[in-house]
Amino acid sequence: MKTLLITRPIADPVIAQARTLFDVTVNEDGALDVAQAAQALADYDAILPTLGDQFTDQAFESAAEKLRCGMLGNFGVGYNHIDTVAAKAAGVQVSNTPDVLTDATADIGMTLLLATARRAGEGERMLRSGEWGGFGPKDLLGTHVTGKTVGIVGMGRIGQAVARRCHFGFGMDVVFYNRSAKEVGFPARQLASLGTVMEQADFVVVTTPGGAETTKLIDAVALEAMKPTGIFINISRGEVVDETALITALQTGQIAGAGLDVYEAEPHVPEALRELDNCVLLPHLGSATVETRQAMGQMALDNIIAWSNGDAPPQAV
């Protein structure tokens, strides 16, 4: 029987199925650092890793000739924690879990957009602290959403799902920035530059992949282009945004608010950000529904099974 390391506890039925096919170890001790990732590459035939596990260039280098692993069936659509170039060079296949988390992640984008626009975090904090004095015609006034313009940065699967929700559900105009030309089947205008999207949008929603090509794509200059009433949402990867520049923009009132699900150095969230009332901060909940997390586990396992049978993993990256 091939050995399989599942790096975090996932849905029970998926683990149960895995146990019928592999000699399974489930790591209960949190994300693997580089040394632990290197050790796992040396110890197991296949690994089902997830966000936070450090399958870096250095991990592959440290495993080197001790490498035993042939497959990383990642739990998650984003795989910026895996150096795919190093994996390929080492002959390790990598797969991810697209599609199954698109709706759940787009829903978190909308949760953040609405919660930030309507100051739901502030309101909840006020109520819980016993400071609510009753309905006030001028209290906690937020920003209207219907009819406003949303700017999507990265019009992939999740970007389109957010855009559809905004257009069909909230009567918003959609503009977007995408590296390549993109036709979508609903009204949405692709603009020539990121700066123009940042400038025109009332709400900017970032839905690009992470990784070297998008690191700090949203920098101080991009944030400066936003309207002072603009609200910034990030549901992609923390590294896509210059967090320090974002904090400054929020502190100085250069933009009106932010809704974030992801951070540069998760789980570290800068104190300066946590102190700000004009942002809603979630602990990376994009795909966190029972149904979605089960489907992600199943897809990750199915890819490992395909690899084990000598077939091409269907979601190979």
Ligand code: GLV
């Ligand atoms: C979550 O962020 C994922 O990439 O699946």
